[in-house]
Amino acid sequence: MVTIKDVAKATGVSPSTVSRVIADNPRISPVTKKKVRKAMKDLGYHPNISARNLVVKSTKAIGVIMPSSADKALQNPFFPEILRGIGSVTHQMKYSVTLSSGQTEEEIFEEVQRMVFGSYVDGVILLYSRLNDPVTNFLIEKEFPFVIVGKPYENVNGITHVDNDNFSAGKEITGHLIERGHERIAFIGGSKDLFVTIDREAGYEAALQEAGLEVSDSYKIHTEFLKSGGREAVEKLLSLKVPPTGIVVSDDLMSVGVLSMLEESGVKVPRDVSLVSFNNVYLSEIIRPALTTVDIQIHELGVQSAKALIEKTVNKTEPVKRISIPHRIVYRDSVSKLP
Amino acid sequence: MVTIKDVAKATGVSPSTVSRVIADNPRISPVTKKKVRKAMKDLGYHPNISARNLVVKSTKAIGVIMPSSADKALQNPFFPEILRGIGSVTHQMKYSVTLSSGQTEEEIFEEVQRMVFGSYVDGVILLYSRLNDPVTNFLIEKEFPFVIVGKPYENVNGITHVDNDNFSAGKEITGHLIERGHERIAFIGGSKDLFVTIDREAGYEAALQEAGLEVSDSYKIHTEFLKSGGREAVEKLLSLKVPPTGIVVSDDLMSVGVLSMLEESGVKVPRDVSLVSFNNVYLSEIIRPALTTVDIQIHELGVQSAKALIEKTVNKTEPVKRISIPHRIVYRDSVSKLP
DNA sequence: AATGTTTGTGCAAACGATTTCACAAATTGC
DNA sequence: GCAATTTGTGAAATCGTTTGCACAAACATT
Known part of the structure; x- marks a missing residue:
């Protein structure tokens, strides 16, 4: 594995300088940047994400929590579609998405706890909304950034969510x-x-x-x-x-x-x-x-929820938002006109 | 954030001891373990995953790569189902799953590169198989653990995959x-x-x-x-x-x-x-x-691919496997008997 | 020409874990 | 009862980054 030190050595600068080049710090002279960038390319350097996360205390990852598989709804094409929507913004922002994998309600709860306590993710999107949901309560209590797709069961004005009307x-x-x-x-x-x-x-x-x-x-x-x-x-x-x-x-x-x-x-x-x-x-x-x-507009539900969440994670004081995605009727052949 | 040091201090032991308790190291006396565990619980300690990943050089995470959305196939209920299969084993093994979010072929390729170079994941599951796929070639070249769901286009005997007959x-x-x-x-x-x-x-x-x-x-x-x-x-x-x-x-x-x-x-x-x-x-x-x-048995395809991948990641020398998931016909009402 | 400011870089201390080595105390073998 | 082993723990190095601070060189201001 090629580290920041290797490229530092290769370029004859210090690791800090390399780090600053990565961050595109304006204090670094253009010529040094050139040199360092070349060395990075030549050596095939890629930053180690764990190391970075450790110090910056952020993972640039969001968790997406699916409903428990008790909700048979999972075969619903809704989910792949919304995942694509979420994915399109995470990709663009160079975030990654971690999917919940628990099947039961308790498994999911454990998982969310791991995610937040272990700093796996910066925020989570809940793809469901249940009355008295331990996960929701937990997130609120920990003041962990999250958004709900759909309408929250309680505290509608206190939880950022994206929904249709x-x-x-x-x-x-x-x-x-x-x-x-x-x-x-x-x-x-x-x-x-x-x-x-x-x-x-x-x-x-x-x-x-x-x-x-x-x-x-x-x-x-x-x-x-x-x-x-x-x-x-x-x-x-x-x-x-x-x-x-x-x-x-x-x-x-x-x-x-x-x-x-x-x-x-x-x-x-x-x-x-x-x-x-x-x-x-x-x-x-x-x-x-x-x-x-x-x-x-399932896709858009995904897009907006991801955007809202990312905003929240970068700015903890971001106000609560209620985002409503417009709908429109598409007319096809399943209704007839009565005299 | 409560760290290993905090619980060490609280228990009056050294951080190393706490670490060993976490790993359930047999050299630690039962009484110390009790104490430490209690302190962990009391303080609400949860290990920081980035820190751990950094030193053990493994993330206990796998990447799942979906086909590019050119494949409209994404609305296929196949995907949620296989994700559930994968999830059931990752959950059990306390792994997490990172989903690809790229939409085009190139985006996906970039993403996979980030995943492997940045040590985001220990291995990946490819949910598609394409002729001359840059992703596949890349993974092979880097000798990065991966498994394909479906049949590889080339090198069928050299790539671990799970498929139906x-x-x-x-x-x-x-x-x-x-x-x-x-x-x-x-x-x-x-x-x-x-x-x-x-x-x-x-x-x-x-x-x-x-x-x-x-x-x-x-x-x-x-x-x-x-x-x-x-x-x-x-x-x-x-x-x-x-x-x-x-x-x-x-x-x-x-x-x-x-x-x-x-x-x-x-x-x-x-x-x-x-x-x-x-x-x-x-x-x-x-x-x-x-x-x-x-x-x-879509679910089983997921289960087996995840299992095979995890095996590969823990033991790099694991031999190539070709796993075939049995099928069975389910008879319903869409065929009639001709005289 | 002396002083103040900007520019560009390096040193070293984090971040929060794991793990090697060392070592004292307790146990065992004879 | 003494040497050898086992048991239980701690000190310190390490993983690969980022970043605050320091500081020399170059430049600008009077």
């Missing part, structure tokens, strides 16, 4: 259905513990009320995931005396499940019922009918 | 179609540059030949991705004078695209044509008809 998104997409003449509109969502679900559903209800439509409990379904449980739910929905003509589904991935079940039951989309959902993952484009969905 | 998988799944009475079977695959595609296709052909069936070029389609391009391909396939009754698709995600197009063209699966594919991602279970597909 899921209420409006829900309202708008439901509004779209209403505009197209639908009056009986159902909602199918995931776990009620998730703020995304809650907000989108609230938006859905708001749109209904605003349009003077009745919101009925029998039109609202919450199902963890789309296997057996989901099937019954959808069937029940269809067998109501007045079945819905439109359905708002809280997530594209769920949508494909719902879609499949509908078609299986002989219900054609969008002919018999219209379907809209959220996220606009690649899948929603390749499935038939292509889904009308609200694009929440 | 894609040839057999292709052969078996095609065989299944044949058993069920199909004789006209098509193949739809992704880029021909990928070994997965090549191998699975070769297996497909082998099965055909073995059964005395003709393999025809007009039955083989390669399409980058499933939007416009894919649609035409599928239509062309259907409009042949003798259209296939069965299709082998190289990937579940593609399958949902194909499936959608088929149904859109009024072709019912499995009534009119049967469909099989590979990977067994969550999606293949929720879509209707549920897909008969070969489960390649």
Whole structure:
């Protein structure tokens, strides 16, 4: 391994000078810089990151914490996409990203502790938000820089987070259905513990009320995931005396499940019922009918969260921010117009 | 920050002793260990990882390199899943994982260089395999520990990798179609540059030949991705004078695209044509008809690659390994039996 | 010409761990 | 009961950087 001393020796200067060249210190004369840089190149010098971290007390690394794999959500294309968003800024800023690998809630907690106590990272991004989450509490208590993607369960004004306006998104997409003449509109969502679900559903209800439509409990379904449980739910929905003509589904991935079940039951989309959902993952484009969905700009969620976090790590006094990523509806083929 | 010295002082021993307690050195008396451990707990001591890395010249971290985002494959649920597999062993071994964040091929290359030269990681896992890949060549040249998930393009016997037997998988799944009475079977695959595609296709052909069936070029389609391009391909396939009754698709995600197009063209699966594919991602279970597909055990690919890599990093002389993860067909509802 | 300032560089002390060597005390073997 | 070994601990060097301080040389100011 070639160290700073080697290039110092090779150039005939002191290690400090080499270090300053690396930092591009203005006090070093141009000619020395040239010399040193050449030597670095020739010898194939690369700074040792641990040594540097040790003294500067910063790692230029951020931790990204995934939800525990209890959240089956992990197969959701949401994650690779947001990782890419995060990656695009970390790369540009020459930061690196360390991924959590714990599977259970406790494992993840341990891991975060290691990350912060051991100075593995300068800050963390939480890719989930849970009520009474030990990780969140821990980070707050330690005053460790972090940002949440999504809406924090408590202390919303005290935690920097980046989120969509899921209420409006829900309202708008439901509004779209209403505009197209639908009056009986159902909602199918995931776990009620998730703020995304809650907000989108609230938006859905708001749109209904605003349009003077009745919101009925029998039109609202919450199902963890789309296997057996989901099937019954959808069937029940269809067998109501007045079945819905439109359905708002809280997530594209769920949508494909719902879609499949509908078609299986002989219900054609969008002919018999219209379907809209959220996220606009690649899948929603390749499935038939292509889904009308609200694009929440997952990539941008990643970008902004990484930016906000890095700002926080370089400037500890950075004020709390609430960043809202705009959404837009992308119209495709899953909704029909009613007379 | 509480350091080793603080706990030394608190316990009345020397830093070296504390260090040995951490390492659970047998030479330290049980009573001292007790004392020291208590002090560590009381003071909230956590070792500083940079300091340790600096002296032991190892980071207990591995780098995971994703394909460049030119590979749109990134939306594939394959990635989160394999990350979870990797994570499960890194977590257990108390390793951490650093994710590549480069988007283009060059960015990724730079990043890998930083990782190895700067001693960011002890080894890397390549989640792709490309012909003449600068990254691969670099790692080989530097003799830096790495493993490939998939089949290396060259030097197959010289590079530790973990892969499925894609040839057999292709052969078996095609065989299944044949058993069920199909004789006209098509193949739809992704880029021909990928070994997965090549191998699975070769297996497909082998099965055909073995059964005395003709393999025809007009039955083989390669399409980058499933939007416009894919649609035409599928239509062309259907409009042949003798259209296939069965299709082998190289990937579940593609399958949902194909499936959608088929149904859109009024072709019912499995009534009119049967469909099989590979990977067994969550999606293949929720879509209707549920897909008969070969489960390649993505999670296990991750587990084994991480294990193999860690072995290599702790023992540089570990021999090259070729690890093959078994597959199995999971039978669902996308194939019908022909008379 | 004397003084003050700027410019360019080196010395040496950190940073927080690990590890080699040394050594006293305790234990064992005979 | 004495030599040899084992057991338990500490001192100090080391890992590869960064950085505060010092200081000589060059330059600017009167």
